[in-house]
Amino acid sequence: MNIIQIEKGKCIADSVREQVSQPYSVFGVFGQGRLYRLDTVAEESFPAKGLTLQDTDGYRIYYHTVLSLFMAALSNLYPDLRASAEHFIGDALYIAPVGEYAFTSEQLKKIEEQMRAYAEEDIPIERKRLSYEEALDRMEKEKREDALKLYRHVRPDTIDMIFMAGHYFLFHNYLAPSAFYARNFSIKPYYPGLLLLFETAESEGEVPVFREQRNLAKTYQVSRNELRLLQLETAGEISEAIAQGRTRQIMHTIDLQLEHRLRDLALRIQKDDDIRLILVAGPSSSGKTTFSKKLSSHLRALGKRPITLSMDDYFIDRAHTPLDEDGTPNFEAAEAVDMERFNRDMLTLLEGSEVQMPRYDFLSGKSFPDGRILRIDRHHPMIIEGIHGLNPRMTETIPEKNKIKVYISALTQLNIDYNNRIAATDVRFLRRLVRDHKFRGHDAERTFELWQKVRRSEDREIFRFQEEADVSLDTSLAYELFVLKPYAEALLKTVQRKSPYWKDAKRLLRFLAYFMEADASLVSDTSLLREFIGGSYYEDANEWM
Known part of the structure; x- marks a missing residue:
């Protein structure tokens, strides 16, 4: 150390x-x-x-510092152009043009050269604390309407701004004090924007080669385009809508966008009578349970009679569950599932025979027959939700034509402002924080503790299979952080300074300060967000056979 x-x-x-x-x-x-x-x-x-770079916080400071160099170079070379830091595709950060234009290769070459010049000169990156009025004046001079919209509705006494290369910027994360810290990077054109590539903890001083993730990139693009159509790309734009009394309207419209994605998926399944297994996979707090029930409703509306199952019921007995690095049972590991039995049962059902279904009892840690005997046909496809649904071993006996693999995650495309993206991991954590307190009685400390194990398993068991999906869908809701805010803040404030998670709680509290509160009572009982805050229609909805 x-x-x-x-x-x-x-x-x-x-x-x-x-x-x-x-x-x-x-x-x-x-x-x-x-x-x-x-x-x-x-x-x-x-x-x-x-x-x-070996530390999460160190890496976060490093990549935000590289991003600050990009924004400074863009402002000086092309003052009339704007760019938005959007999402990671693997280890690369995608940056999109704001407006109706695309970056050219020549522009990106000049920007990269300017960034390298800043790094070699080691120009200072200065944090200046300004009064609210001074900061807004700077934003107006820099023509940062995205930031102005945010701070018209969030009014702190002071605002920290970054001064570098002759311009003022808003960066809400910590940065290094000068440009040489961010000297190791590269830019790759990625129409209509670019990819900013960074050194990683594993790359041994080199900037790694970009590996395409087509499904993920396309899913991000669809979600971003939907927000752009609604003119709700930043927290400031949603704050403006809430202040104007349009909260219910934007909630309804954003919920409809997810329903349209579900409808398209249901139509695809309805048109293909070969599909018997619908595998819904994704990382923790993606909303798999509600998503599966919603998909079931859409399929019923199209004449199907789907059966919903949880892969958790195929857990092996706890006494045989593989252990994590700390010696505790690792229920996130693929080996925690009885894959042999799952494959056997799914193949038996596919062949038209009956199967006695298991039920895993979490209290005893054992699997028991639950009394359900199932048989499926083209009218009764199975929707099976679980984190391992994309793992090829999980359904290796089932022909590809008889299954459709669906990957879902809360891949939020909302930004705080154009310089400051919202990490999908933070959104999922806040969902889980609120849900686990409400439904499982966990305090914030317990959720942080479990989250570390969950994140390790996601990298190993889920993300590496996401390109195996036939369909990838974003389950984030642009308004959700405005609703989660009061629930999450109350829980995060209970974390004590002596806690190992205190710095993480403080970071998330600073993050939540950029959002207004939205009235949770306006959230529809069919919204996917209800899975986390309670009051969901789907909590008590019985399966319609």
Whole structure:
């Protein structure tokens, strides 16, 4: 562990330079239970851990610093153009043009050259605390209407802005204090925008080669286009709609967009009588349960009589569940599922025979017959939800023509403003935080603890199979953070400073401060968001055979 002795009265970056042989590999420090920027002057002496690319917080500072160089270069070279930091495709950040234009290869070449010049000159990246009125004046001069919309409805006494290369910018995440920290990057044209590629913890000092993820990229594009049509691409635009009294309207319209995606999927299934298994997979808190029930309703409207099953009922007995790194049962591992029995039962059903279905009892940790005997035909396809639905081993005995694999996730395309994207992982965590408190009695500490295990398993068990999907759909709702805000804030504020999760709770509280509150009573009882806040129609809806 890279321990640095921080000295009282000294800039933290100076302490790092004196004690670390490669100081530009440290992007921040963690000590006294909190995260510190390198440009902070220490108020007392304390030991701290230097944060590098091996640390989540270190990587986050690094890639936001690279992004800041891009935005500075764009502002100086092409002051009339705007760009939006949108989403990651693998290890690359996609940046889209704002407006009716596309970046040319020549423009991107000049921008990359300018970024490298900033890095070589090691230009300063200065954080300046301005009064609310001063900050809005700077935003107006920089023609940042996206940021102005946000701060017209969120009114802090002061606003931190970043000054670099002669311009003021809004970056809500921590940045390194100068440009040389962000020297390792590359730009790849990706019409109509570009991909910003970064060094990673595993790339050993090199910028990794981009690997295309067609399904994921297309899903992001569809969702972004839907928000663009509604003119609801940023938190400021939704705040404006809420302030105008249009909350119910935007909720209804955004819910309809998801219903249209479900309708299209149901029509595809209805037209193909060979499809017997509908596998719905995705990471934690994607809304798989409600999505499956909604899909069932759409199929019923088209004349099908689907049966919904949970892959969790095929868990092996807890005594045989594989163990995680910390020695506890790992229910997220594919080996926690009885794949042999699942394949056997699915093949038996496909052949037209009956199967006695299991039911996993989470209290005893054992599987029992649940009394249901199933038989399927072309009128009764099965909707099976579970995180391992895309794993080829899970249905290796079933012909491809008899199954459709659906990947869902909350791939939010809403931005705070054009410089500041919203991480899909944060949205899913906040969903889970609220849901697990309401339905499982978990406090925030317990949710943070479990989330670490969930995230490790997602990389290993889910994300590597997402390109196996026949259909990929975004289940995020652009208004959800405005509804989740009061629930999540109350829970996050219970995390104590001595907790290992205190810095994460503080980061999320800062993040939630950019959102107005929306009235949860206006959320439809059929909204997917109800799976997390309660009051869902689907909680009590019985299966219609």
